[in-house]
Amino acid sequence: MTSTQYPPSSRPYLRRNSPLSVFNHSHGFSADAPALQSIDVGDSSDDEIPQPMKFSALTKALLEQEAPGQLSPPKEPHSYEESRRYEGARSVGKAGLDTPSRAPLPKIVRKTSPAALGGSPTDGRGKSPARIVHVGSNRTGSARRTISISGPYPQSFRSRETTPVPDYNTPAPVPRAVRVSRTRAGSNASIGRGSEGSASRPGSSNGHKRDEPDDLRNLPLALDGNRSVSQPYDSGTRYVPSTIARPRNASAEVGAPASSLRVKRAAVGTGSFLRGAPVRRGFRRRDSEDHPSPNEEYPNSATQTGYVHQDPSGTESASRSRSGSLNRSNEPVSTHDFAQQRQPSQEIGPPSRQAELVDRSRVQTRVDSATSTRKQSVERPIRQPSVDRQVSHESREHSQSHGSVDLGRRRPSNDHMHTRPAIPQPLQPRQHNYDRPAPLPIKAEIPDVLQERARRPSVASVDQENMPPPDTFKRKPRIVAETPVPIPAHQSPRKALTALSGNTPHRAAPPPPPKMSVLDAATKTAGASTTKSKKRRQHILVNGKLFTQMNKLGKGGSSDVYCVMAENYKLFALKKVKLEDCDESAVIGYKGEIDLLRKLVDVDRVVRLFDWELDEAKQTLSVLMEKGDNDLNRVLTTALNGTDPKFDPVLTRFYWKEMLECVQAVHEHDIVHSDLKPANFLSVQGKLKLIDFGIANAIDTDNTVNVHRDSHIGTPNYMSPESITDTNAMAPGAAHDPRAGRMMKLGKPSDVWSLGCILYQMTYGRPPFAHIPNQISRIMAITNHRVIIEFPDRGVGGVAVPAALKGTLRKCLQRDAAARPTVADLLSPNDQWLHPEAGNAVSMSEELLAQIIGKVVERCRDPKRGVPTNEEVRQYPASFMAKIREMVEREGVREGPLAK
Numbered sequence: 001m002t003s004t005q006y007p008p009s010s011r012p013y014l015r016r017n018s019p020l021s022v023f024n025h026s027h028g029f030s031a032d033a034p035a036l037q038s039i040d041v042g043d044s045s046d047d048e049i050p051q052p053m054k055f056s057a058l059t060k061a062l063l064e065q066e067a068p069g070q071l072s073p074p075k076e077p078h079s080y081e082e083s084r085r086y087e088g089a090r091s092v093g094k095a096g097l098d099t100p101s102r103a104p105l106p107k108i109v110r111k112t113s114p115a116a117l118g119g120s121p122t123d124g125r126g127k128s129p130a131r132i133v134h135v136g137s138n139r140t141g142s143a144r145r146t147i148s149i150s151g152p153y154p155q156s157f158r159s160r161e162t163t164p165v166p167d168y169n170t171p172a173p174v175p176r177a178v179r180v181s182r183t184r185a186g187s188n189a190s191i192g193r194g195s196e197g198s199a200s201r202p203g204s205s206n207g208h209k210r211d212e213p214d215d216l217r218n219l220p221l222a223l224d225g226n227r228s229v230s231q232p233y234d235s236g237t238r239y240v241p242s243t244i245a246r247p248r249n250a251s252a253e254v255g256a257p258a259s260s261l262r263v264k265r266a267a268v269g270t271g272s273f274l275r276g277a278p279v280r281r282g283f284r285r286r287d288s289e290d291h292p293s294p295n296e297e298y299p300n301s302a303t304q305t306g307y308v309h310q311d312p313s314g315t316e317s318a319s320r321s322r323s324g325s326l327n328r329s330n331e332p333v334s335t336h337d338f339a340q341q342r343q344p345s346q347e348i349g350p351p352s353r354q355a356e357l358v359d360r361s362r363v364q365t366r367v368d369s370a371t372s373t374r375k376q377s378v379e380r381p382i383r384q385p386s387v388d389r390q391v392s393h394e395s396r397e398h399s400q401s402h403g404s405v406d407l408g409r410r411r412p413s414n415d416h417m418h419t420r421p422a423i424p425q426p427l428q429p430r431q432h433n434y435d436r437p438a439p440l441p442i443k444a445e446i447p448d449v450l451q452e453r454a455r456r457p458s459v460a461s462v463d464q465e466n467m468p469p470p471d472t473f474k475r476k477p478r479i480v481a482e483t484p485v486p487i488p489a490h491q492s493p494r495k496a497l498t499a500l501s502g503n504t505p506h507r508a509a510p511p512p513p514p515k516m517s518v519l520d521a522a523t524k525t526a527g528a529s530t531t532k533s534k535k536r537r538q539h540i541l542v543n544g545k546l547f548t549q550m551n552k553l554g555k556g557g558s559s560d561v562y563c564v565m566a567e568n569y570k571l572f573a574l575k576k577v578k579l580e581d582c583d584e585s586a587v588i589g590y591k592g593e594i595d596l597l598r599k600l601v602d603v604d605r606v607v608r609l610f611d612w613e614l615d616e617a618k619q620t621l622s623v624l625m626e627k628g629d630n631d632l633n634r635v636l637t638t639a640l641n642g643t644d645p646k647f648d649p650v651l652t653r654f655y656w657k658e659m660l661e662c663v664q665a666v667h668e669h670d671i672v673h674s675d676l677k678p679a680n681f682l683s684v685q686g687k688l689k690l691i692d693f694g695i696a697n698a699i700d701t702d703n704t705v706n707v708h709r710d711s712h713i714g715t716p717n718y719m720s721p722e723s724i725t726d727t728n729a730m731a732p733g734a735a736h737d738p739r740a741g742r743m744m745k746l747g748k749p750s751d752v753w754s755l756g757c758i759l760y761q762m763t764y765g766r767p768p769f770a771h772i773p774n775q776i777s778r779i780m781a782i783t784n785h786r787v788i789i790e791f792p793d794r795g796v797g798g799v800a801v802p803a804a805l806k807g808t809l810r811k812c813l814q815r816d817a818a819a820r821p822t823v824a825d826l827l828s829p830n831d832q833w834l835h836p837e838a839g840n841a842v843s844m845s846e847e848l849l850a851q852i853i854g855k856v857v858e859r860c861r862d863p864k865r866g867v868p869t870n871e872e873v874r875q876y877p878a879s880f881m882a883k884i885r886e887m888v889e890r891e892g893v894r895e896g897p898l899a900k
């Protein structure tokens, strides 16, 4: 890639075919326009050029009168030959325009290249020497602009250097600055790599020559490098035969009007990029272009020039354009836009009002577009041309390094529009209009133009595409100096944008947080507590089966009972016994418990055993059981510790019956529990079940009692007197073995005593001896016959205790175990406490009985009626019983006063 090199004092490289290479004065674009900055050669003489072309219609009319015919523009050529003759006449004789009233036309004096002077186009090292092009006015004192062009000459260019070409100040067949075609690849390559560009064209052995008509190759303005062209002030003569004689222009672009070519390619272009509608030319450059990325600003590779992106498909070109492409000039220009652009300049004489409006509307459209995309430029003050040149130095580098002028920048800036008055002003005639061919109705003649101009190049048409907007931007705005704002050092240079698909992140939007119902929000714990509770959960294996440990259900003397969940989400109770804290007898006791549970596995009133595992290594015993809901101790505690606890005979009777059935189930299997207490009755789905058979044992059938070790004596509140009395007795056959402990013989009556203690607690709120604080005294009182057990008439909350209940309590809490009723007796239908409606029995209090006795005595003392006869005495029991039942049913109070 050939980089453009030029000394600081010389002009930067300027593409010779740039329409603005000679358009360095106040005509056309705003001085603040970036495009103009980038291509402005910075010649101060530009400002010195008077502007005689600003004729008003009246002035022109006056001049016409004074010098008829002088100001009349010559007939514009309509053919190429005419154009050549026309331009040649202008160049030699300066006819028509070379009048004192005319401003000296800018002239491009281009030094002949070594090749044109007979030397080799290369310097012998394969590198072409720099070519110098002087661009300036032909008037005396005007500065000369020097354009250094380095790089090898393309073959097509060398082939034309031998053709002597005089200076021209006429429109020349211009190699368009707009690169829109498949030929760009080759032509661009010809700029940077000389003949390499030709070789890059597929199917072309000699580069561009194959497609280049002969008549086009010999065009006087066919981009020869050794000619000096005297450029009139016209867009058609603004052409500087630069672009290093791109043959592709002759074949594809020079041969046809640029506008027509654009329309044609926009319609039937080969590349996909050009298949669509013509792109609006006024597309505003993005900010990224104002501050090009390093890659764009200093292109050093062919891929960065924008030319190599001109693949046949045009895909890269399109993406390049989207990403703020460098080759803005590649964008097709809409016919409408171009027509609007060229129309005022092509008109001879003062533009019409309509043209003016069209022009101004177009400018306004561009202003709107630019305003929406770049508000920064709206607020930016207008810069002086000199400042603009400095500021746009990099932009020129950028553009020139690509061998083309960014035409996309050649549009009016907002600054310029801000300086314009709001009142429409008549467009001033432009001098170059006289040199231009007659304007063509672009829209209407597109097909014809394509055919016509394919045969002959039209310099005016080609150049008009590159020419700036017409008189709308004719006058330079008031320039305000502005110091260019450098890009901060800390600001990282932008990366070159890639395809849109590459720049757009395709990340799925995060899902919305799950909605929580009101119930969940009210009951669910959140945050750390939830996490903490989850961390507590452990997994437990019982014989290879995995269980998830849940909450703790209860705690015993040497065990903890947990709720565990199986893999099928069913809940179980897992009793974990720490055997390391137990002696040998305790281990034996737990072993016996498991044996009893296995024996009672089919007993409905005993909690069911599912599995168990003894881990000797860990010294733990795991017993997997049926899970209960609540034990009776908690039920009683909750009922008795309430705000207004009261004895409830119905609830008491219910639990009494439940307990009897549990114990009966065990006793039916000749098993004495020996440790009955409210905590060992478990409520499972509304039914009580027995648990904790740790000290239970099978009944010694010989003695009808079981043997119990003292070490496992339960709480004294529910201990039977025999369990305490017998603790002093030694175990049979172990009199001299202290480790055997003291043994006691406990039978089924012991469980009845314990049941009596629980019923007493449910009625009076405490076990029979629980009021004795000292535990030793309590135990001694249990066994002491002189300690009377009281059965108050009022239970918890002052509720009267039924007589049948007290009778049951009296019978169960007898110190003589043999006198106690059996569980079966207590469950019999004749038990008045458990079955109050059973038989003819009537619950009667002493008060009621006194009333009954009083009634009988009163009848006997009555002198009128005398002593009751025997018949009447036999009727008294039935009569009183009926009265009592009637009273109970009527008042609902069994212990109320006897009805009279």
Ligand SMILES: Nc1ncnc2c1ncn2[C@@H]1O[C@H](COP(=O)(O)OP(=O)(O)OP(=O)(O)O)[C@@H](O)[C@H]1O
Pocket: 553, 554, 555, 556, 557, 558, 559, 560, 561, 573, 575, 607, 625, 626, 627, 628, 629, 630, 631, 679, 680, 682, 691, 692, 693, 694
């Ligand atoms: N299957 C179960 N379902 C629900 N809770 C249970 C179950 N088994 C035991 N519990 C709870 O655990 C507590 C202690 O259980 P258990 O009495 O069997 O342990 P323990 O070590 O034998 O106690 P103790 O020292 O009184 O003998 C019970 O009071 C009860 O609340």
